[in-house]
Amino acid sequence: MDKNLMKKTSIFCCILLMMVLSVISIFGKTPSKNQTNMSGVEMLNFYTRQAKEEQEEIVEGKVRIKMPEGIGRGDIRINNDYVNQTVTIHVPETSEKFYYNYPLVGSSDYIQDLSYGFKDGKASIKIILDSVYEHIIEFRDDYLYLSFVEPKSLYDKIVVIDAGHGGTEPGKPAGDILEKNINLDIVLKLKKMLDNTDIRVYYTRLKDENPSFFHRVNLANATKANMFISIHNNSNESYIHGTQVLWNEKKKYKGLGTFELSQILLDEAVKSMGSKDMGLIDGNEAAYIVRTAEVPASIIEVGFMTNDAELANLLTDEYQQKAAQGIYNGILRAFEEGF
Ligand SMILES: [Zn+2]
Missing domain, CATH: 3.40.630.40 (Zn-dependent exopeptidases)
Known part of the structure; x- marks a missing residue:
């Protein structure tokens, strides 16, 4: 192989490697095809394990929900439908991409299912619980922390x-x-x-x-x-x-x-x-x-x-x-x- 061709090949390989690496880094947080078939709770556990590996702070017994920039406590609406054991968190000014990039992490205790809905630039995060619970909310940094307790x-x-x-x-x-x-x-x-x-x-x-x-x-x-x-x-x-x-x-x-x-x-x-x-x-x-x-x-x-x-x-x-x-x-x- 002549020198010129070797040089070209190695440059091509380098570019290819860089492309592969950048694709991995962009999509590194998203589940593989296999993982997209996971239930809401499996996804929560998957991202929680990943966050722990990345040394992110996870508070025991709580779910952590990232808030979009400029969104505070007063902007969030939380509905606890006790009859249907369902808590829905309504977040304004959110794109679908936002919770794709910042999925929920934390404890899946008491959670039976979890899903995200997006409409008109608003997100609604629906959490189906395994019983009737009161929810407790806490805001810290850019996160809303949610925990569930027995009414009694x-x-x-x-x-x-x-x-x-x-x-x-x-x-x-x-x-x-x-x-x-x-x-x-x-x-x-x-x-x-x-x-x-x-x-x-x-x-x-x-x-x-x-x-x-x-x-x-x-x-x-x-x-x-x-x-x-x-x-x-x-x-x-x-x-x-x-x-x-x-x-x-x-x-x-x-x-x-x-x-x-x-x-x-x-x-x-x-x-x-x-x-x-x-x-x-x-x-x-x-x-x-x-x-x-x-x-x-x-x-x-x-x-x-x-x-x-x-x-x-x-x-x-x-x-x-x-x-x-x-x-x-x-x-x-x-x-x-x-x-
Ligand atoms: Zn009657």
Whole structure:
């Protein structure tokens, strides 16, 4: 081989090597084809291992999320959807490339799945959790640190309130009046009162939607709530009226449980509304909620929508307020009595 050709070949090889190296350095942080088939959690663990190898600071038990330049605490919106065990972090002014270059790293404890969404220059990072957790946020340098804790570690008193039915599931209709709307109206009035207490309340719904029975009960079981109260309205022959509470006879045990809670709620609701006491009903067979709840649970049937006079009452703000007040008084009394 002549000298000139050797020189040319070595220069060519050098350039080729440099190109290969620069491609590796540009894409060094991105997973190989094999790795792109990884789940969100596998990706998180992959980048976390890589960050540790590069001596980056990883805080134990926390997820680290890089913030784009100029984005601070006030710009970030975090939504914790407790019913669906999903935390979504909304980051403005972000390109898809940004989280491609700076993927999440940190602890995958409690995380079931993780995904990134991009729309109109905004990123949304969706984290699906393996149970119901409160999230704690911390800003340091250019990072948001996110950790998850069990509600019971933050709150002594936890109540789950369920507005029966919703969305495509109307409940009992009385003409064009739907049970789901009355249930929600009462819950929204109850919420106003509970907002001023030290009780942490989780609601299965605060709008016209229909979470599954599983998700409704899960909210109470996963948060280890002190009590779970589901609010409904009833139907029967038109002459029947009054208030009933469903409990679970199979879960009657010594101490404070579904029976004691249901009796307190019935007493307080009847007293506040002046309605007829229609007693406690065993709901074990019929009602998924009281059957599957692992915490003291009651379904309060506020009134009968099939009774004209009671239905007229149930449609007024005043009577709904009395119903909410009765349930509220019942919750406070239950805590006083040791729930
Ligand atoms: Zn109902």
